[in-house]
Amino acid sequence: YLYFEKKNESIAIIGSRRGGTTFLASLLSSPKTRIVDQPFEAFSRDYKCNIVRVKKQVLPPKELYQYFNFSRVDETTIIKYIQKIELGKYAIFDLNFGLFKNRIVYKLVQGGFMLDILIKLNIKPLIIFRHPISQSLSCIRNNWGNIYKVYLDSSYFREKYLTEVQIKKMISIDKYGSPIEKGILDWYCGNIHILRNWKNYPTVFYEDLVLYPE
Numbered sequence: 001y002l003y004f005e006k007k008n009e010s011i012a013i014i015g016s017r018r019g020g021t022t023f024l025a026s027l028l029s030s031p032k033t034r035i036v037d038q039p040f041e042a043f044s045r046d047y048k049c050n051i052v053r054v055k056k057q058v059l060p061p062k063e064l065y066q067y068f069n070f071s072r073v074d075e076t077t078i079i080k081y082i083q084k085i086e087l088g089k090y091a092i093f094d095l096n097f098g099l100f101k102n103r104i105v106y107k108l109v110q111g112g113f114m115l116d117i118l119i120k121l122n123i124k125p126l127i128i129f130r131h132p133i134s135q136s137l138s139c140i141r142n143n144w145g146n147i148y149k150v151y152l153d154s155s156y157f158r159e160k161y162l163t164e165v166q167i168k169k170m171i172s173i174d175k176y177g178s179p180i181e182k183g184i185l186d187w188y189c190g191n192i193h194i195l196r197n198w199k200n201y202p203t204v205f206y207e208d209l210v211l212y213p214e
Contacts, residue, residue, distance in 0.1 A: 004088030136183025
């Protein structure tokens with residue numbers, strides 16, 4: 001990265017897809033700030049995409065790129081990856097490429113399970129929540145698929161985060177639920193870890209940013 005010299009603490013915006021992360025990143029952007037866009041998302045595109053190619057070369061393979069269960073090797077790989085970004089590498093990921101940057105703001109979708117890794121690397125989490133109904137409706141409008149099945153099918157996730165009652169409810173929604181119920185299930189699975197910890201970190205709400213921008 002040309003002329004990158006980190007002088008300020010990095011920030012990681014953590015939220016859901018269609019949850020306001022891009023909007024919040026734009027508010028924190030400045031000519032000297034790198035906005036690193038979704039470094040852990042590597043879905044294939046309908047066109048040739050060098051960004052996706054690079055990510056797939058370095059990221060541990062996970063179904064739908066949902067990172068919630070880390071082996072020791074996975075964690076080591078992710079830490080080395082982030083450390084390279086912290087040194088100015090992978091400028092191809094940036095939303096605002098430019099010269100003379102001195103700070104990094106990460107935009108992480110479904111990144112709540114990486115809180116411990118971020119803190120270990122001295123990256124400050126900034127959590128943003130959007131109401132699950134409006135967030136789910138936005139995903140449905142975009143015709144995006146669901147991600148909750150990756151979590152529901154994981155014995156690790158079920159044992160660590162869910163009660164038997166919750167598991168039965170999720171299975172019922174999977175079989176009989178409406179699109180918005182399944183969308184809310186996506187929201188819940190992706191946020192379940194930070195829902196337990198969010199009060200320990202700076203947190204903003206999308207609706208507040210929109211309704212009361214001052």
